[in-house]
Amino acid sequence: MSGKTAPRSVGDGSTRTRLERGRGALGPALELVHTGRAPTRAVLTAELGVTRATAGAVAAELESLGLIRVDSHPSAPTGSQGRPSHRLHLADDGPVVLAAQIHSDGFRAALVALGGRIVATAPGCGTVGADPAGILGAVVAAGADLLAATGRRCVGAGLAVPSAVAEPEGTALNPVHLAWPPGSPVRDVFAEQVRAAGIEGPALTGNDVNLTALAEYRHGAGRGARDLLCVATGHTGVGGALVLDGKLHTGSSGLALEVGHLRVDPEGRPCHCGGRGCLDVETDPLAFLIAAGRTPGPEVSHLQQAKDLIRDAYADPAIRRATERLIDRLGLGLAGLVNILNPDRIILGGLHTSLLEADPERLRAVVADRSLWGRSGGVPILPCVLDHNSLVGAAELAWQPVLDDPLAALGHD
Structure with a gap:
């Protein structure tokens, strides 16, 4: 559909006044519904810090824009008391x-x-x-x-x-x-x-x-965190990201958190950055396949081959040793990042999710052992949960x- 939704017609003057007062709240209100933090109009009112009437006008305007849907006949849960609140939903047929x-x-x-x-x-x-x-x-x-x-x-x-x-x-x-x-x-x-x-x-x-970190922060494993560290593999290589109070920290020129070039093994493999033993070449899918003694095939990506081996052949001693090797290297890198950044949550993606799920206690123990303070060593480490994050x-x-x-x-x- 290429046509634009017509602006909502505001009937009486008091409603128009409420809408003008709440105009600046349209964006924050939409973000609250977008991220699932305002399932009802009552919650929206409380989160925005506005009157119930203003929240109602804001919700109605977002509905007129085709972005959300407001239940016209709210119902209270069985056994609850008080006035039921209108539930807020994202529009099924919106843009x-x-x-x-x-x-x-x-x-x-x-x-x-x-x-x-x-x-x-x-x-x-x-x-x-x-x-x-x-x-x-x-x-x-x-x-x-x-x-x-x-x-x-x-x-x-x-x-x-x-x-x-x-x-x-x-x-x-x-x-x-x-x-x-x-x-x-x-x-x-x-x-x-x-x-x-x-x-x-x-x-x-x-x-x-x-962008993985941003998606997980808003809709996945990072919801509720304040300082979120994400470390993940792609099909090749390792990347990192940091979300601080809802905003990506990208540094002065967009290049912050290049964690793939943290050195975790001084005697390790040469890295394309000119160093040796970086996370990028010690904990990515190709590194796992090499450590497991497997020759990468052309049928599927290195990432899928590595994840399949951990899932289907973990009982094989070579696969287990390769998994433990990468967990230890990853733990060293995470501990260094914890010491520098002090996040309140770490999420792992790609092959690192599979490593965490294979032996979560080993990874957490390495991070805790190499962290400067016990409290920092106890930071939660969770897998990413969104498909196509x-x-x-x-x-x-x-x-x-x-x-x-x-x-x-x-x-x-």
Whole structure:
């Protein structure tokens, strides 16, 4: 659907006054519903710190924009007392954003609604060539096909890439796991492809692990954390991200938390950064396959091969030894990060989720043993829980302008 929803007609003056007073609360209110923190209008009222009437006007305006749905006949749970509150739901037929993820073996495109809900997805495999425009053109074309098939209105696009993304230029600084040349203008190329496809809204780009952390913080294993550390493998390599009070910490130029280049074994394998024994080459899927004495096959990704071995062949002594080796290396890296950052939660993704699930006590013991304070050593370590979390994080990039100012983003300002 390409048409825009008409602005809500406000009847009486008192309602109009309440809405104007609550206009600045539209974005915060939408974010509360988007992240599941305001399931009812009563909770929304309390979280926003406004009157019940103002919260009602705000919820009604978000409903008129096609973003949420308010129960017209609220019902109280059995046995409860007091006035029932209207429940708030995200609109089933509301707008979507195009989310895309590039990895070393291809790409995935998806349409993602508010709440991190994946509406439709389309994988694309094959060689990622040296020209970013080729693969980005393919991923945008796949997204455009999804939009045509579903008929949903699109309000933006987000892209996750396996590279540090320098700010403010939006360049893939050193995409070592892709064939792209260093400094590729990935954000500009993506935006050009999105515009050429006639897709509405801004087109934004970020590092895949940063976006994993953002998605998990808002919708997954990171909900409720204040200082969240995420460490994850992709198909190759290791990345990290930090969310502080709801905001990604990306440093002065977008390059913070390159944890893959923490040294965990001075005698370890050479790393493409010029060092030796970095997390990137000691705890990624290829490192696991080498430690297990397995020759990587071409049928599926290194990540899937490694996860399958841990799941299906953990009783094999070689697989167990390889798992323990990587757990010890990962634990050393996490302990160093805990000592520096003092997060209140750690989440692990990719192969690191499988390592945690294989022997959680061993990993936690290594982190606690190498942490400077016992309290820091007790930080919770949890697996990521969202399917396609980098895609959901890419969608969060595209949803952010709507969360910041729904009226302006949807063309009603």
